[in-house]
Amino acid sequence: MQALATPDELLAQLAEKLKTLLHEKAIDNPLMVGIHTGGVWVATKLHQQLNRSDSLFSEPLATLDISFYRDDFSRIGINPEVKPSQLPPDVDDRHIILVDDVLHTGRTIRAAMNELFDYGRPASITLVCLIERDGRELPLQADIVGAHIKLNAGEHIKLTGPEPLAFELQQAQNGNNKNAAKE
Numbered sequence: 001m002q003a004l005a006t007p008d009e010l011l012a013q014l015a016e017k018l019k020t021l022l023h024e025k026a027i028d029n030p031l032m033v034g035i036h037t038g039g040v041w042v043a044t045k046l047h048q049q050l051n052r053s054d055s056l057f058s059e060p061l062a063t064l065d066i067s068f069y070r071d072d073f074s075r076i077g078i079n080p081e082v083k084p085s086q087l088p089p090d091v092d093d094r095h096i097i098l099v100d101d102v103l104h105t106g107r108t109i110r111a112a113m114n115e116l117f118d119y120g121r122p123a124s125i126t127l128v129c130l131i132e133r134d135g136r137e138l139p140l141q142a143d144i145v146g147a148h149i150k151l152n153a154g155e156h157i158k159l160t161g162p163e164p165l166a167f168e169l170q171q172a173q174n175g176n177n178k179n180a181a182k183e
Helices: 007-024 038-054 107-119
Strands: 031-035 062-064 095-103 124-133 144-149 155-160 166-173 176-182
Touching: 007 038, 007 124, 007 144, 031 038, 031 107, 038 062, 038 095, 038 124, 038 155, 062 107, 095 107, 095 155, 107 124, 124 155
Parallel strands: 031 062, 031 095, 095 124, 124 144
Antiparallel strands: 155 166, 166 176
């Protein structure tokens, strides 16, 4: 894996890119939504940074637990740490900033969008991801990305946290993920 900036460095880049995009699209008062678990960690820090510097959000951070929306739910069963989603009762005509930690196959984002549409019809959804890696299975891409990485077969990157945020490279060996390195 190529050298990677720290999560805090990538968060600063995301904040600047997001401010620019919201300004260019003239989006006022967007709703930021973090996907459990790593996406909530990233969204929490991003929400705080943007409110501290620019007061972009009038509402608290919203969160999604997409466990029941996953397409592999019948195979993997209930996540032992299912958390309730916390969204306003109506997202109709809202500009949503959807935040996740690592975009890989696209299946988490598909599940998150399905859940969001159960709450209403957003005006737009802007996808923000700390890391975008190769291996997409669905035709989804992030609007704002901290870093694009290419991993070797069997490698996975995971965000650990919430304090401090760090990246962990995992290597699959004989069907098991073995911790290979921490950054």
